[in-house]
Amino acid sequence: MTPALKWRDRLAKPDLDTIYQLVKKTGVFSEEECRVARELAEDRLTRGLNSDYHFMVATVADKITAYTCYGRIPFTDGRFDLYWIACDPDMSYKGIATRLLSISEAHMRELGGKKLYAETSSREVYLPAHQFYEKNGFLRESVFKDFYRDGDSKWVFVKDL
Amino acid sequence: MTPALKWRDRLAKPDLDTIYQLVKKTGVFSEEECRVARELAEDRLTRGLNSDYHFMVATVADKITAYTCYGRIPFTDGRFDLYWIACDPDMSYKGIATRLLSISEAHMRELGGKKLYAETSSREVYLPAHQFYEKNGFLRESVFKDFYRDGDSKWVFVKDL
Numbered sequence: 001m002t003p004a005l006k007w008r009d010r011l012a013k014p015d016l017d018t019i020y021q022l023v024k025k026t027g028v029f030s031e032e033e034c035r036v037a038r039e040l041a042e043d044r045l046t047r048g049l050n051s052d053y054h055f056m057v058a059t060v061a062d063k064i065t066a067y068t069c070y071g072r073i074p075f076t077d078g079r080f081d082l083y084w085i086a087c088d089p090d091m092s093y094k095g096i097a098t099r100l101l102s103i104s105e106a107h108m109r110e111l112g113g114k115k116l117y118a119e120t121s122s123r124e125v126y127l128p129a130h131q132f133y134e135k136n137g138f139l140r141e142s143v144f145k146d147f148y149r150d151g152d153s154k155w156v157f158v159k160d161l
Numbered sequence: 162m163t164p165a166l167k168w169r170d171r172l173a174k175p176d177l178d179t180i181y182q183l184v185k186k187t188g189v190f191s192e193e194e195c196r197v198a199r200e201l202a203e204d205r206l207t208r209g210l211n212s213d214y215h216f217m218v219a220t221v222a223d224k225i226t227a228y229t230c231y232g233r234i235p236f237t238d239g240r241f242d243l244y245w246i247a248c249d250p251d252m253s254y255k256g257i258a259t260r261l262l263s264i265s266e267a268h269m270r271e272l273g274g275k276k277l278y279a280e281t282s283s284r285e286v287y288l289p290a291h292q293f294y295e296k297n298g299f300l301r302e303s304v305f306k307d308f309y310r311d312g313d314s315k316w317v318f319v320k321d322l
Contacts, residue, residue: 030236032235032236033236036235036236074193074197075191075193075194075197075309076308076309076310077309077310077311079308079309115307115308117305141303141305141306142302142303142304142305142317143303144278144302144303144317144319145302146276147237147240147276148236148237148238148240149237149238150238156303156305158305
């Protein structure tokens, strides 16, 4: 059965640690990445609408189960970057990420969003991410060979909003 | 005759306005880009070595004639981004930009830099930039079609450090 999802675009102080733990729990992000995920949430919480980072948080029974972080790419006409999408691995089979992405995209369109970019590593551990993007209408636009380190390339996906 | 170039990696308060004016004078950057160029310099001046932005400033007769701004790309093993390179158009024929780039690359290697990326617009006004990168050992690795806006793509150049 589809769980009763709620979502909100406001962050509260306790969300910072929850977001850090959620990103860590996925098992695919480095310690530096987890710390930065928390920092972006802190930037949003501290600077409010002056922050370049928008958040959409999905909750089930008041517990954060997934979130997105996105923002307009500077110097572009409505191009957005999906900085982060993470889902509690215990809940990932319920289609929550797809519904959250769809809600986030609607919000980006309201903000004038025209294209959405998502960057990911080529490593095999990110295969579910690649499949997720392709299933949700993204196309792989470019490959940066050995971008993260030798043997670990960056793939950039894009979709029209 | 080659001018007596000096360079420094420290910024002083008056440099902020000078950098803004220099970027503006090139005539190829938008007002938003000029403002951000100044903000990055301010970040460096305020946060010192805690800033993610390194600067190298070239002076001729104590006047800033060119500068670079670069930094490590988060989550990568020694990959750097050349966020900015700008040269006073009155001085651009003297090879200052090439010498400054070379000094900046040496500094990046000292910081553990292994690859250097530079992003630029596909627009014709950036043709001198494209030629500059190619002349200095960069290869164009990817094209993001209509990245900045419809009809204005992003080209990403890369070189090994």
